[in-house]
Each structure stands twice: as C-alpha cells, then as structure tokens.
Amino acid sequence: MEIDQAIKLQSLYKNYRVKTSVSLFKPNFKDIAAIRGVSFIHDMKQNLGIFGKNGAGKTTLIKLLTGILPPTSGEIKVLGFIPYKLKKEFKKQIGLFQGGKGQLIWDIPAIQSLELSRYIYGYSKDEFLQRLADFSKALDIGDELNQPLRNMSLGQRCKMELMFSFLHLPRLVFLDEPTSGLDIITRSNLRSFINYCHQQYGICFVISSHNVKDITDCCKSCIILDKGHILYQGDTNYLLEKYQYDIISINVDSEDMAKEISSKFDGKLNGSQVILETSSSDTDEVITQLLSQYNIGAFKLKRKDTEDIFTEILKNE
Amino acid sequence: MSSYYIGLGKQTIKEAMAYRTNFILSFLVILIPLAGELLLAKFVYTKGYQIGTWQLNHLLLYYISATVASEFFAIGTWWDIGNDIKYGGLNYHLIRPYSYFWHNFVVYYSLKLVFIVFALIIAYFAMVIFSGNFIPDIQLLSLLQFFILALIVAPLAFLITFCLSILTFFFMDIDFISKILGVLLPFISGNILPLDIFPATIREILIKLPSAYLVYYPSCILSGNYSWKEFSWILIEALIWLLIFWIFTSILWFRGRKIYEATG
Numbered sequence: 001m002e003i004d005q006a007i008k009l010q011s012l013y014k015n016y017r018v019k020t021s022v023s024l025f026k027p028n029f030k031d032i033a034a035i036r037g038v039s040f041i042h043d044m045k046q047n048l049g050i051f052g053k054n055g056a057g058k059t060t061l062i063k064l065l066t067g068i069l070p071p072t073s074g075e076i077k078v079l080g081f082i083p084y085k086l087k088k089e090f091k092k093q094i095g096l097f098q099g100g101k102g103q104l105i106w107d108i109p110a111i112q113s114l115e116l117s118r119y120i121y122g123y124s125k126d127e128f129l130q131r132l133a134d135f136s137k138a139l140d141i142g143d144e145l146n147q148p149l150r151n152m153s154l155g156q157r158c159k160m161e162l163m164f165s166f167l168h169l170p171r172l173v174f175l176d177e178p179t180s181g182l183d184i185i186t187r188s189n190l191r192s193f194i195n196y197c198h199q200q201y202g203i204c205f206v207i208s209s210h211n212v213k214d215i216t217d218c219c220k221s222c223i224i225l226d227k228g229h230i231l232y233q234g235d236t237n238y239l240l241e242k243y244q245y246d247i248i249s250i251n252v253d254s255e256d257m258a259k260e261i262s263s264k265f266d267g268k269l270n271g272s273q274v275i276l277e278t279s280s281s282d283t284d285e286v287i288t289q290l291l292s293q294y295n296i297g298a299f300k301l302k303r304k305d306t307e308d309i310f311t312e313i314l315k316n317e
Numbered sequence: 318m319s320s321y322y323i324g325l326g327k328q329t330i331k332e333a334m335a336y337r338t339n340f341i342l343s344f345l346v347i348l349i350p351l352a353g354e355l356l357l358a359k360f361v362y363t364k365g366y367q368i369g370t371w372q373l374n375h376l377l378l379y380y381i382s383a384t385v386a387s388e389f390f391a392i393g394t395w396w397d398i399g400n401d402i403k404y405g406g407l408n409y410h411l412i413r414p415y416s417y418f419w420h421n422f423v424v425y426y427s428l429k430l431v432f433i434v435f436a437l438i439i440a441y442f443a444m445v446i447f448s449g450n451f452i453p454d455i456q457l458l459s460l461l462q463f464f465i466l467a468l469i470v471a472p473l474a475f476l477i478t479f480c481l482s483i484l485t486f487f488f489m490d491i492d493f494i495s496k497i498l499g500v501l502l503p504f505i506s507g508n509i510l511p512l513d514i515f516p517a518t519i520r521e522i523l524i525k526l527p528s529a530y531l532v533y534y535p536s537c538i539l540s541g542n543y544s545w546k547e548f549s550w551i552l553i554e555a556l557i558w559l560l561i562f563w564i565f566t567s568i569l570w571f572r573g574r575k576i577y578e579a580t581g
Contacts, residue, residue: 067411086411086412091412098408098581103406108331108332116325119325120321120415
C-alpha cells in the first residue's frame with residue numbers, strides 16, 4: 001500500500017538562486033544545487049535519521065518533504081501526497097519542529113499557547129489535557145507550563161516547542177536539529193521522549209541532526225547526505241556494525257615479534273608496538289589468537305565511537 | 318477551523334494585554350493628534366473662517382470619526398508578515414491546516430479590537446467635551462451605513478496591508494513602503510483634512526483611491542447624511558477595490574511562494 005510508504009523520492013533536485021554580487025543596476029545571481037538526484041523510499045515503521053555536515057542539504061530535504069519548498073525537478077511523495085501542493089489532509093498528518101525557530105506565543109503562559117494546537121487540529125479539550133499530561137510526564141515538565149515562554153530556559157522552551165509540534169499526534173513528524181544548543185541531559189531526555197512517542201503513539205519521526213547520537217538512539221534507519229548526494233541509506237545498526245572498528249595496541253618484548261604480529265594481522269608498526277584495527281565482530285577472536293600464540297603481557301583496546309564512524313564515512317567521500 | 322480563529326483571537330488579546338503600561342500609554346498616539354486637530358478646527362472657526370462647506374460641529378465629528386476609522390482601517394506594511402517571509406517563520410504557517418491570510422486577519426483585528434474599544438472611549442469623551450452633548454449627534458441611519466461599509470472596508474484594509482507586506486517576497490526589505498505611506502496616507506485618506514476641500518481635479522482622484530474608503534467615506538458617513546443611493550455607490554466602489562486587491566494579492570502570493578527561500 002502506497003500510504004505505508006511514508007516517503008518516496010525519485011531523482012529529486014533542488015537548486016537555490018543566490019545573489020553573488022550586490023549592485024544597484026545589475027546584481028549577479030548563481031544557481032546552487034542543494035539536493036542532487038536524491039532517490040529513496042522509507043516506510044512508516046521506523047524513524048528515519050538524516051545525517052550530514054553543514055550545508056549537506058539536510059534542512060533543504062526536510063523543507064522539500066514538508067512542502068515548504070517545491071523541488072526544482074524530480075518526484076516526491078509523502079504519505080501519498082505531493083507535499084508542495086500543501087493539501088489540508090496532508091498538513092493534518094504532519095508536524096514540524098525546527099530547532100532555534102520559535103512557534104509559540106512568547107508573552108503568555110505556555111499552556112495557553114499549547115492549547116492553540118487543539119484549535120488548529122480540532123481535537124477535544126479532554127484529549128488535549130490527557131496528551132499534555134502524558135507528554136509533560138515524559139519530558140519531566142511541571143509548573144513551567146504556567147510560565148510565559150520568555151521566562152524559560154532554552155531547554156524548557158525547546159521541550160514546549162517540541163510538544164506543540166506533535167500534540168495533535170500526526171503520523172509523520174519532521175525534526176530539524178531538535179537538540180541543537182541543548183545540554184547533554186536535556187538532549188538525552190528529548191531522545192527518550194521521541195522514542196516514547198514513536199512506541200506509544202506510532203508517530204514516525206524524520207530527524208535531521210549534526211548530533212550522531214540523535215540518529216543512532218532514535219532512528220533504526222538513516223541516510224547520510226553530503227553535498228546534496230546520498231552517501232548511505234539503510235539500517236543504522238548495519239552501518240555501525242560495518243564500520244565499527246576496535247583499535248588494539250600491543251606492546252611486545254622484541255621488534256621481531258612486533259613485525260610478525262603486524263604482518264600476520266595486517267597491523268601498523270611503531271617500534272615494538274603494534275596497532276591493529278579490527279572489525280568489532282572479529283575482536284574477540286583476534287585477541288584469543290594473540291594471547292594463545294604470543295607472549296603478550298598487556299594490551300589496550302579502544303572502540304571507535306559512533307561519531308568517529310560517521311565522521312570517517314564523510315571524510316572518505 | 319472557525320474555533321481556531323476564535324481561539325487565536327482570544328490568545329492575541331491576552332498577549333496584547335501582557336504589557337499594560339505600554340498598551341495604555343500608546344493611546345497618547347491617538348489622543349495627542351486628535352486634541353490638536355479639534356483645537357485647531359475650533360480656533361479657525363472662532364476666528365470667523367470656515368473649512369470648505371463644513372459646519373464646525375460636523376467637522377469636529379468628522380475628525381473624531383476619522384481618528385477611530387484610521388485606527389481600525391489602518392493600512393501599512395505589517396512587521397509580522399514581513400519577518401515571517403524574511404526569516405522563515407512562514408514555514409510553520411505553511412504546514413498547518415489553516416489559511417495564513419485569515420490567521421493574520423484574526424491577529425490583526427484582535428489587536429485592533431482591543432485598541433478600538435479604548436479609541437471609542439476617547440472619541441466619546443472628545444465628543445462630549447467639544448459638542449457639550451452627552452448623546453452624540455449621529456443619525457441611526459449613518460451608524461447603520463457605517464457598519465455595513467465597515468464589513469467591506471475591514472477586509473479591504475487588511476488586504477492592502479497583506480498585499481504590501483508580502484512584497485517582502487520580492488524586495489526583502491520593504492521599509493520604504495512604510496515611510497512613503499507614513500507621509501502620504503494622512504493626506505490622501507482624509508485623516509488631516511476632508512478630501513472634498515481639495516481642488517476639483519485632485520479631489521476627483523483622491524476620492525476614487527482605495528485610501529478614501531478607509532477614512533474619508535466612513536467619517537463622512539458618520540458625520541453627515543448619505544442617501545441610500547449615494548451610499549450604494551460608495552459600497553460598490555469599495556467592493557470593486559476589494560476584488561482588485563484580492564486578485565492582485567493572490568497573484569503576488571502565488572509568485573512569492575515560488576521564490577520563497579524559507580530561510581533558516
């Protein structure tokens with residue numbers, strides 16, 4: 001069923017026209033390609049993460065998916081709709097949060113601003129209060145609901161804005177840099193909240209982020225964008241397993257033994273020290289072999305963190 | 318969806334009242350020019366001069382009505398819309414199931430509604446002070462005509478404001494429009510002087526411009542008598558302007574959306 005295909009893109013391009021010189025009579029313009037031939041299909045079952053460097057095209061992709069911008073060429077369907085036609089039925093089924101962009105009224109208590117959601121999407125006050133209570137509990141929000149937004153910290157404001165984005169329980173929510181500028185505790189809370197809403201309410205999230213943990217903690221599926229191209233699309237865990245390497249540093253008594261180990265395990269030599277890079281799934285076996293075949297006193301094991309893996313993929317391209 | 322616009326109106330009024338001192342003191346902006354106009358008119362008439370064919374009482378009533386009308390049917394560039402387009406705040410509005418035009422219409426007139434209540438109180442006291450009557454000298458027929466015209470002029474005023482504000486799509490900075498309107502509008506709308514006292518050629522142009530329907534005609538209706546036939550023509554012409562601006566705004570919006578950059 002097509003409706004289960006949350007997102008379907010085919011050879012999508014988006015160019016921006018930017019002014020390259022300011023002149024009273026004849027300013028110059030240049031077309032810049034932000035998205036270049038992106039194609040993929042994503043279903044509603046899993047959250048989708050979009051990862052990439054600054055200027056990779058993440059936010060542009062979100063704007064294309066939500067219908068804020070029309071594509072320059074190519075096909076795009078979201079929940080069975082062409083987004084940039086902005087049909088009312090489509091708008092009712094999506095939510096958007098853009099980190100750093102406020103959407104709530106600044107000067108009145110947050111709860112009054114949040115209540116606008118039920119007027120926009122037409123659900124009852126009981127449903128509103130029930131969802132608000134549930135979301136507040138999950139996000140650890142208390143009396144702040146009765147404070148104006150201007151009296152809140154960045155983290156608290158972010159929680160309110162995030163709640164507002166999907167209090168109406170849409171099928172698909174786009175989060176653009178949801179944890180930008182937040183401390184690690186708030187980031188972790190938000191990630192837990194996103195996972196909770198995915199499980200509890202079946203909301204499918206599309207998350208674009210610089211922060212690798214946002215993707216790895218919340219999205220089973222991901223794409224990596226670079227300069228408007230897709231470098232990777234698929235299972236996040238598969239990506240981590242494929243690129244997950246451990247670094248084993250071994251100090252041995254003689255340089256000869258170091259050479260032998262280096263040659264056998266394809267390592268790097270540094271005097272009497274050997275550095276081996278192994279796929280995480282092979283690490284146990286390599287260590288067992290080393291310990292059984294050589295007289296090794298001590299070794300250091302360092303696992304590459306997920307951020308290193310994503311960085312490496314981007315650097316290699 | 319109507320419940321959304323009602324809810325939005327309520328929230329906007331609450332927001333407007335959040336800063337009470339600023340809100341109350343901003344009435345000086347209405348009070349000071351009105352007092353100046355009324356005192357000047359009275360001074361001119363006590364010296365034996367007359368402005369056009371206007372009797373003093375009618376002229377005073379005209380100025381008071383013009384003050385109320387120019388508050389309620391004000392046009393200009395609206396900072397909120399310009400900023401939404403320039404800095405990408407429009408993104409959120411585009412993806413929600415309501416009309417951006419009507420959303421802003423409600424916010425605009427909810428803010429005006431609060432303001433207009435106070436403006437009417439000021440107008441009433443000004444009328445009592447200058448005419449000496451506690452019951453304003455306004456015919457019921459004039460009041461009825463004023464309210465009927467207001468139903469056309471309120472959307473027209475907002476449509477013009479919306480139209481000017483979405484020029485941000487094309488120019489990014491539209492401060493110049495506010496500046497030009499700030500200088501021109503008080504004259505061409507009939508806020509400073511009734512339009513019928515201008516020389517014939519200028520008068521004929523000015524009374525056909527949309528600005529005349531915002532201040533001059535509503536004020537004339539309140540301060541004088543128009544037959545239903547005369548009133549019907551005013552209404553039809555206002556409707557034609559409404560239609561023209563509706564078409565023009567739709568074209569601008571459609572084209573503007575195509576070049577919208579959705580910054581941020």
